[in-house]
Amino acid sequence: MTFVPLFACSFVLSCEPMRGLSKQDLLQIWEIGLHQHPVDRALTILAAVLPALPWEELAALSMGQRDGYLLAAWEHTFGDRLESYAECPQCAERLEFPLSAAALRASAQPEEIEPVQGWTVNEYAIQFRLPNSYDLAAIVACADPARAHDLLLSRCVLEVTRDGQSIATDALPATMVSRIAERITVCDPLAEVLLNLECPACARRWQTQFDIAAFFWSELTATARRLLREVHALARAYGWREADILALSAARRQFYLDMVS
Ligand SMILES: [Zn+2]
Known part of the structure; x- marks a missing residue:
């Protein structure tokens, strides 16, 4: 099994102070995100870790910038390690492999991303901007990938x-x-982090995309559900309030859980 990020971060995160998510934050984001589209869920996470930035600015981040911030938020909340997995398309073997959020971000090229870019190729001069969450939201309803591609191009x-x-696009x-x-x-x-994988069972090689937004939401959901189960067990046993149980350190909470189990 090997994994190689083919593309890496090419921007420098701004100096906006970022904070990790508390247990209360995780539960609140989970509750809000349950009713949101994945595009909005990612922004809900970012709004919590970057409270100084208005929603409009977060939504206008390029997809790579957004995912860079999500990787940083992951580090602040869960640590560096991302326990990833994939299923072999040939033999269904489950591959588990760790990724490093810091490594994904640290391979950044020094220049900051410019949202609007100019590019001259052959006899064409092109002005374009990088796709952002508004663009993603605009193509969500497109069932036809070709139509979505055309719409994205016309917007960007x-x-x-x-x-x-x-010339018209x-x-x-x-x-x-x-x-x-x-x-x-x-x-x-960073808008498209591709991993090269090789199955240890059948040696099949393939490429898969790592989606930090989906990965973050999945982990956040699992954590929120675990926390609620723990609140349930301790509240039932001791009559404590949810806020007081969540305020306990992980070690104390686990101790009491062991006592009542
Ligand atoms: Zn295989």
Whole structure:
């Protein structure tokens, strides 16, 4: 089994102070997120760890920036290690492997990401911006991936000129569309973290995407459910209030849980 992040962070997190999530935060985010789309769940997490940033600014972060912040939030809340797993597409063997949130972020290139970028290739001059949460929300309803791709392109490509003449995005040749998509990925690499995996049982090699937003939500859900079960056990045994039980250190809470089990 091997894993290699093909793309890594290429921006520097801003100096906004970030805090880890408390047990109360985790429960509150879980409660709110239950009724949200995954795009909004990620922003709900970020709003809790970056309270100084308004929602609109968080939603305008490029997807790579958003995921970089989520990785930092993970570190502040759960530590560096991400216990990942994947299932072999050939023999269904379950692969478990750790990732490092710090390593994913630390391979950042020094320059900060510019949300709007200019790029000249061949005879084309292109102005584009990096996709953000607003763009993701706009394509959520698209059942057709090709339609979603076109919509995303039309939102993010601001201007294309060829020999000084303006060109509509839907008039671009397919090769240029592909190159622009590749360019966006290069400019915002954390938006797509790909892992190279090899099955130890059948030696099948494949590539899979690591999605920190989904990973974070999954862990947050598991933690929230565990905390609520612990509150239930201790409240029933001792009559303590939820807030008082959550305020206990993990060691004390576990001690009392052992006593009542
Ligand atoms: Zn296999």
